[in-house]
Amino acid sequence: MKYFPLIWATLWRRKTRTILTLLSIVVAFLLFGVLETVDYAFAHPGAGGAGADKLITTNKYSITLSLPFSYTQQIRTVPGVAAVTWISWFGAYYQESKNFVFALPIDTESYFQLHQDEFIVSDADMHAFETTRTGALVNTALMQKFGWKVGGKVPLHSTIWTQKNGALDWTFDIVGTFSVKDKTQQGAQSSTLLFHYEMFDEGRSFGKGNVGWFEERVSDPLQSAAIGSRIDSLFANSSNETKTQPAKDFALAFIKQLGDIGFIIRAILGAVFFTLLFLTGNTMMQSVRERIPELAVLKTLGFSNPQVLGLVLSESLLLCLLAAVAGLALSYTVLPIVKEAGLQGLELSAAALAPGIGVAVLLSLIVGLPPALRAMRLNIVDGLAGKR
Amino acid sequence: MFKQLTAITVMNLRTLPQRLGASSVIVIGIAGVVAVLVSVLAMSVGFRHTLADSGRADRAIVLRGGSDAELNSNLTREDIDVISNAPGVAKDGAGQAVLSNEIVSVVNVPKADTGTDANITLRGVGAKLLEVRPELTLVDGRMFHPAVREVIAGVGAVNQFRGLTTGSVLHLRNADWTVTGVFSSNGDIHESELLADVNTVGSALERTGFSSAVVLLTSAAAFDAFKDALTTDPRLKVDVQREPSYYAAQSQQLTTTINIVGNTVAIIMAIGAMFGALNSMYSAVAARGLEIATLRAIGFGASPVLLSVMIETLMLSLIGGVIGAGLAWTFFNGHTVSTLGGAFAQVVFQLRVTPALIVTGIVWACLIGLLGGFFPALRAARLPVAAALRAV
Numbered sequence: 001m002k003y004f005p006l007i008w009a010t011l012w013r014r015k016t017r018t019i020l021t022l023l024s025i026v027v028a029f030l031l032f033g034v035l036e037t038v039d040y041a042f043a044h045p046g047a048g049g050a051g052a053d054k055l056i057t058t059n060k061y062s063i064t065l066s067l068p069f070s071y072t073q074q075i076r077t078v079p080g081v082a083a084v085t086w087i088s089w090f091g092a093y094y095q096e097s098k099n100f101v102f103a104l105p106i107d108t109e110s111y112f113q114l115h116q117d118e119f120i121v122s123d124a125d126m127h128a129f130e131t132t133r134t135g136a137l138v139n140t141a142l143m144q145k146f147g148w149k150v151g152g153k154v155p156l157h158s159t160i161w162t163q164k165n166g167a168l169d170w171t172f173d174i175v176g177t178f179s180v181k182d183k184t185q186q187g188a189q190s191s192t193l194l195f196h197y198e199m200f201d202e203g204r205s206f207g208k209g210n211v212g213w214f215e216e217r218v219s220d221p222l223q224s225a226a227i228g229s230r231i232d233s234l235f236a237n238s239s240n241e242t243k244t245q246p247a248k249d250f251a252l253a254f255i256k257q258l259g260d261i262g263f264i265i266r267a268i269l270g271a272v273f274f275t276l277l278f279l280t281g282n283t284m285m286q287s288v289r290e291r292i293p294e295l296a297v298l299k300t301l302g303f304s305n306p307q308v309l310g311l312v313l314s315e316s317l318l319l320c321l322l323a324a325v326a327g328l329a330l331s332y333t334v335l336p337i338v339k340e341a342g343l344q345g346l347e348l349s350a351a352a353l354a355p356g357i358g359v360a361v362l363l364s365l366i367v368g369l370p371p372a373l374r375a376m377r378l379n380i381v382d383g384l385a386g387k388r
Numbered sequence: 389m390f391k392q393l394t395a396i397t398v399m400n401l402r403t404l405p406q407r408l409g410a411s412s413v414i415v416i417g418i419a420g421v422v423a424v425l426v427s428v429l430a431m432s433v434g435f436r437h438t439l440a441d442s443g444r445a446d447r448a449i450v451l452r453g454g455s456d457a458e459l460n461s462n463l464t465r466e467d468i469d470v471i472s473n474a475p476g477v478a479k480d481g482a483g484q485a486v487l488s489n490e491i492v493s494v495v496n497v498p499k500a501d502t503g504t505d506a507n508i509t510l511r512g513v514g515a516k517l518l519e520v521r522p523e524l525t526l527v528d529g530r531m532f533h534p535a536v537r538e539v540i541a542g543v544g545a546v547n548q549f550r551g552l553t554t555g556s557v558l559h560l561r562n563a564d565w566t567v568t569g570v571f572s573s574n575g576d577i578h579e580s581e582l583l584a585d586v587n588t589v590g591s592a593l594e595r596t597g598f599s600s601a602v603v604l605l606t607s608a609a610a611f612d613a614f615k616d617a618l619t620t621d622p623r624l625k626v627d628v629q630r631e632p633s634y635y636a637a638q639s640q641q642l643t644t645t646i647n648i649v650g651n652t653v654a655i656i657m658a659i660g661a662m663f664g665a666l667n668s669m670y671s672a673v674a675a676r677g678l679e680i681a682t683l684r685a686i687g688f689g690a691s692p693v694l695l696s697v698m699i700e701t702l703m704l705s706l707i708g709g710v711i712g713a714g715l716a717w718t719f720f721n722g723h724t725v726s727t728l729g730g731a732f733a734q735v736v737f738q739l740r741v742t743p744a745l746i747v748t749g750i751v752w753a754c755l756i757g758l759l760g761g762f763f764p765a766l767r768a769a770r771l772p773v774a775a776a777l778r779a780v
Contacts, residue, residue, distance in 0.1 A: 020664075020666050061495050063507065166625065239594075257727070275421075279664040282668070
């Protein structure tokens with residue numbers, strides 16, 4: 001630590017060069033931070049409060065095929081299933097097709113029993129929802145997005161479900177709002193609107209008695225795989241076979257369908273850091289080359305070879321760490337913008353930034369080692385003579 | 389002036405081999421930016437190309453009003469009859485409408501590379517399929533037969549998903565379906581699909597209605613009359629679109645997203661590469677301070693010095709740009725991938741590194757070079773001659 005002023009001084013020997021190098025490393029780590037966070041978000045999706053105790057049962061052959069409502073009773077009898085609820089895909093938007101609304105028809109009692117303690121709803125709002133047939137509970141973020149008010153009526157366009165009169169527009173009364181307890185789920189739930197399954201089932205002109213999918217909560221998460229296969233075996237060889245999987249896996253499988261996002265991100269970061277190695281390596285080489293006489297003086301003063309090696313390596317480490325921390329901090333501040341730009345529903349987490357420090361240390365070793373070794377092997381006489 | 393410029397530039401370039409390390413920083417930095425930019429944009433170009441190739445201006449697609457996509461839509465048999473009799477619909481030799489009434493559904497099929505389930509489109513098609521879509525040709529096996537559980541698979545789907553080659557058996561809804569052949573279709577979206585007889589699919593899915601009607605028109609110009617007739621018909625509530633505009637709308641969101649992501653990443657990388665170029669050129673100028681001062685002393689002007697530094701940077705960037713675009717082309721042109729398209733189903737497409745993209749990449753390279761070379765060039769031109777000479 002006592003050599004810190006010396007390292008600091010040598011780092012700033014050529015201000016322009018150091019600043020430019022620092023800035024390129026900052027840029028690289030800014031990209032690293034953003035892309036890694038996105039990758040992390042894709043690999044750890046927030047699937048609507050998907051704890052380890054949640055299962056989801058869909059039609060085995062296609063998520064677009066429905067399942068008979070009558071399965072509810074059979075699923076309920078499976079030992080280990082603590083709660084069951086049923087939901088359908090409503091496919092709604094508000095005014096324009098870009099204004100997607102994740103509108104879910106829910107069976108109030110079983111839905112909240114299953115997702116107990118996940119939503120924050122005031123007692124008054126919950127009471128209003130339970131007693132209003134056309135009522136809707138809306139995420140506060142969605143209320144703000146469209147400027148909706150409690151007490152107002154909101155028409156949603158379903159791209160699938162026609163009402164009995166043939167209309168695709170459904171009107172709801174906003175009776176209350178909710179937010180989610182687990183803040184990491186806020187992104188995933190930000191466009192959710194909950195309304196009554198009874199209203200949906202009575203109102204639609206076709207598909208009555210069928211549901212989109214079932215959700216289950218199991219009492220022992222360790223048993224969830226076994227319970228899942230027990231549920232599926234109930235309906236084996238029927239015309240509507242089921243596929244039950246942990247809700248997390250369901251969300252992951254969906255994201256995997258987008259493509260190998262991890263590969264794309266790693267390829268981009270590979271290109272970024274490959275070019276960065278050259279750039280920083282070149283800077284370190286140059287800076288040591290220019291300082292050969294000075295390094296020889298240090299050795300003359302009694303600095304040992306390992307000490308000189310350490311000095312150069314520390315300089316490289318300081319350069320990389322300084323820039324990496326700045327870059328990662330910068331990426332943390334731009335993450336909200338990235339989220340705004342189209343990754344809503346993905347919760348971006350700071351946990352993905354930590355490996356960045358490791359990468360910075362690795363980078364500093366790779367670029368610092370060749371010049372450091374050169375400095376260590378330097379012969380005092382040659383160095384003082386300015387010979388390289 | 390021009391003579392001076394040539395003399396200095398040639399001299400600078402001759403000394404390049406001595407500054408290989410610093411110069412390669414510019415080349416490699418810019419090659420990285422261009423390679424990433426071109427590869428990412430090649431995805432959006434490829435995806436758009438696949439969807440843009442799906443459809444002809446003289447073909448129309450009819451959906452239930454307000455449905456947005458085939459998967460959500462529902463038309464009755466009566467609707468199909470009305471559509472068949474609308475003006476502008478092409479007729480075959482027997483006087484029947486060239487129309488395919490279709491059912492679109494998605495089925496789970498494992499992806500070839502990961503083995504995880506993916507949604508692919510199973511499209512029930514009408515008897516006039518080959519007249520409506522003449523671009524469809526079998527490359528292997530035979531056509532499916534109606535009334536038995538047989539499908540044909542698109543070449544894209546066969547390559548990207550497991551168990552779709554001719555002779556394979558698919559288990560769908562408690563019944564076995566045989567793949568009897570593989571078809572190609574001009575590289576369009578249907579190559580990502582499975583096709584089967586519409587009535588067989590309908591009975592397997594217990595569906596009475598249809599998702600869409602695809603109609604061949606007598607000419608592209610007949611579209612307006614056809615659309616007007618259907619949208620004003622009180623018996624119907626439908627949306628009528630030309631096929632190309634229907635598929636273009638499906639590609640819009642994804643291509644926009646890819647373009648934003650690609651450009652943002654490339655801009656950030658370009659800033660990094662520009663710092664690298666600045667760094668290299670500043671040290672190049674510093675190392676040549678004496679040369680430059682000597683040239684100025686013997687009568688060379690400031691602008692040839694400035695221009696020569698700019699030219700050197702530009703040449704290095706150009707090399708970087710060409711290398712980057714070349715890398716993207718070598719590794720990714722024609723690379724086949726699949727993603728979830730607008731309609732909840734996988735779309736198989738190829739990355740396309742087009743000449744236009746390569747030009748874009750090289751333009752970016754030159755811009756980075758111009759910005760990275762300008763300030764060092766300015767410093768070179770403003771170098772105080774006397775002071776630089778005295779520094780010897």
